[in-house]
Amino acid sequence: MIFYPLGKYILLLKAVFRRPEKWNIYRKEIFHEMDSIGVGSVGIIAIISIFLGMVTTVQTAFQLVSDLIPKSIIGSIVRDSTILELSPTISAIVLAGKVGSSISSQIGTMRVTEQIDALEIMGINSPGYLILPKIIGAVIMIPLLVIVSIALSILGGYIAGTLSGAVTSNDFIMGLTNGFIPFTVTVCMVKSVLFAFIITSVSAYQGFYTSGGALEVGISSTRAVVVSCISILFADYLVAQLLL
Amino acid sequence: MIEIKDIHKTFGDHSVLKGISATFEAGDNSLIIGGSGSGKTTLLKCMVGLHEPDQGAVLYDGRDFTRLNFKERIEIRKEIGMLFQGSALFDSMTVEENIMFPLNMFTDQNRREKLKRVNFCLDRVNLEGKNNLYPAELSGGMKKRVGIARAISMQPKYLFVDEPNSGLDPKTAIVIDDLINEITEEYQITTVVVTHDMNSVMGIGERIIFLFDGQKEWEGTNKDIAHTDNQNLNDFVFASKFTQAARDKL
Numbered sequence: 001m002i003f004y005p006l007g008k009y010i011l012l013l014k015a016v017f018r019r020p021e022k023w024n025i026y027r028k029e030i031f032h033e034m035d036s037i038g039v040g041s042v043g044i045i046a047i048i049s050i051f052l053g054m055v056t057t058v059q060t061a062f063q064l065v066s067d068l069i070p071k072s073i074i075g076s077i078v079r080d081s082t083i084l085e086l087s088p089t090i091s092a093i094v095l096a097g098k099v100g101s102s103i104s105s106q107i108g109t110m111r112v113t114e115q116i117d118a119l120e121i122m123g124i125n126s127p128g129y130l131i132l133p134k135i136i137g138a139v140i141m142i143p144l145l146v147i148v149s150i151a152l153s154i155l156g157g158y159i160a161g162t163l164s165g166a167v168t169s170n171d172f173i174m175g176l177t178n179g180f181i182p183f184t185v186t187v188c189m190v191k192s193v194l195f196a197f198i199i200t201s202v203s204a205y206q207g208f209y210t211s212g213g214a215l216e217v218g219i220s221s222t223r224a225v226v227v228s229c230i231s232i233l234f235a236d237y238l239v240a241q242l243l244l
Numbered sequence: 245m246i247e248i249k250d251i252h253k254t255f256g257d258h259s260v261l262k263g264i265s266a267t268f269e270a271g272d273n274s275l276i277i278g279g280s281g282s283g284k285t286t287l288l289k290c291m292v293g294l295h296e297p298d299q300g301a302v303l304y305d306g307r308d309f310t311r312l313n314f315k316e317r318i319e320i321r322k323e324i325g326m327l328f329q330g331s332a333l334f335d336s337m338t339v340e341e342n343i344m345f346p347l348n349m350f351t352d353q354n355r356r357e358k359l360k361r362v363n364f365c366l367d368r369v370n371l372e373g374k375n376n377l378y379p380a381e382l383s384g385g386m387k388k389r390v391g392i393a394r395a396i397s398m399q400p401k402y403l404f405v406d407e408p409n410s411g412l413d414p415k416t417a418i419v420i421d422d423l424i425n426e427i428t429e430e431y432q433i434t435t436v437v438v439t440h441d442m443n444s445v446m447g448i449g450e451r452i453i454f455l456f457d458g459q460k461e462w463e464g465t466n467k468d469i470a471h472t473d474n475q476n477l478n479d480f481v482f483a484s485k486f487t488q489a490a491r492d493k494l
């Protein structure tokens with residue numbers, strides 16, 4: 001049955017978006033989350049993005065065997081596939097592993113050690129206090145990370161293409177600028193925001209409804225990553241179908 | 245004063261509480277005792293709204309908690325302090341931040357006033373100067389004391405304590421028991437302590453409720469216990485040879 005967890009998830013989200021007790025405490029938490037989710041993930045996003053661009057360029061060049069197609073098309077293909085699919089989706093999958101598992105184990109540990117009960121007893125809306133700052137932090141920072149990822153990915157493609165001699169610098173840059181459709185960036189940002197929401201809310205849900213002990217915290221965190229990844233790819237398809 | 249009336253709670257097809265009624269007076273330290281799995285924690289959680297009872301009422305000085313909505317409950321929750329079995333300190337925060345947390349959330353005091361209150365509470369539990377330690381740096385007994393300090397920071401009218409002595413050595417256990425007892429009398433708090441520790445029962449049990457098979461099996465004081473003819477209570481209290489010998493001397 002998928003309907004029972006789905007209903008529980010929606011009810012949790014309803015509680016998350018209740019009016020905060022005190023905005024200035026939430027604001028502090030949001031900055032903290034922006035730092036840990038966003039700044040804390042720049043390194044890994046940078047590394048995977050550069051390689052992603054390099055691989056895309058080399059493989060696209062390999063597939064272009066006909067002399068009738070200008071080499072500059074490599075630049076266009078790298079640009080579009082990076083913006084539309086690779087940067088937002090691969091970044092989101094990587095962040096589901098990094099950020100999602102940490103959110104779920106943090107909240108799950110708070111659940112099994114009764115820290116969430118302690119919040120409730122004090123009269124604090126625990127879903128709001130624990131989850132809202134994470135969602136807001138991620139929805140602000142993950143799109144920025146994706147922009148960084150696009151830039152580095154294209155840079156990686158440029159380096160790999162010119163170093164290997166698959167495409168000249170001029171051709172690559174010409175390809176990048178030719179036939180650019182700004183709407184692809186809009187689609188990319190829609191995806192990023194959606195993925196950010198999925199990673200944080202799904203992982204928080206898994207953590208929030210953990211019961212048991214350390215073992216169950218581990219299980220929740222695994223499940224957070226798996227469910228986030230599947231939901232990301234499903235949403236990816238939906239957005240592509242609806243917007244393109 | 246807290247009154248509970250006919251509390252029922254079932255998990256799946258396992259009926260844990262089968263209609264429990266009791267009254268807890270202000271300034272009294274009331275104990276709920278019973279074997280492991282007898283539903284003590286469940287009863288406590290039903291009283292504070294961490295579980296919804298299937299049936300029954302919980303009255304805080306006449307206000308029926310079970311009938312209130314989320315917002316109305318917050319008003320009563322601000323008057324409730326709770327000490328959890330594992331202390332449940334927020335482990336991302338220092339001792340000071342833990343105790344100050346409810347003050348930050350619910351009062352408009354400035355930092356100096358809040359710090360004064362934090363230090364007062366820390367003094368009260370004999371932990372002055374431990375402000376900047378993290379929970380991971382504390383011993384079990386110290387965690388419990390910080391838990392008490394956090395529970396009393398908002399000057400609660402009602403205090404709930406779940407197994408205050410679990411995981412503590414006997415000497416520390418008595419310190420915690422005494423502390424809870426003193427605070428209860430000093431501030432005229434309605435305190436409800438769940439325990440299966442016989443030292444606590446004999447030491448501070450002026451009012452005791454014994455749970456058995458989902459029912460309130462027995463009610464009385466620690467002096468009555470020694471002379472009870474209730475077989476289930478006898479089996480529970482005097483389970484060990486040592487306590488049997490102690491009873492025979494009484």
Ligand SMILES: Nc1ncnc2c1ncn2[C@@H]1O[C@H](COP(=O)(O)OP(=O)(O)O)[C@@H](O)[C@H]1O
Binds near residue numbers: 255282
């Ligand atoms: N959330 C829950 N879901 C299902 N069963 C529970 C839950 N909480 C407690 N129980 C069951 O209720 C019974 C009483 O548990 P509890 O109140 O924790 O006992 P005690 O605190 O007296 O040791 C146990 O049999 C336990 O398995």
Ligand SMILES: [Mg+2]
Binds near residue numbers: 284285286407
């Ligand atoms: Mg218990």
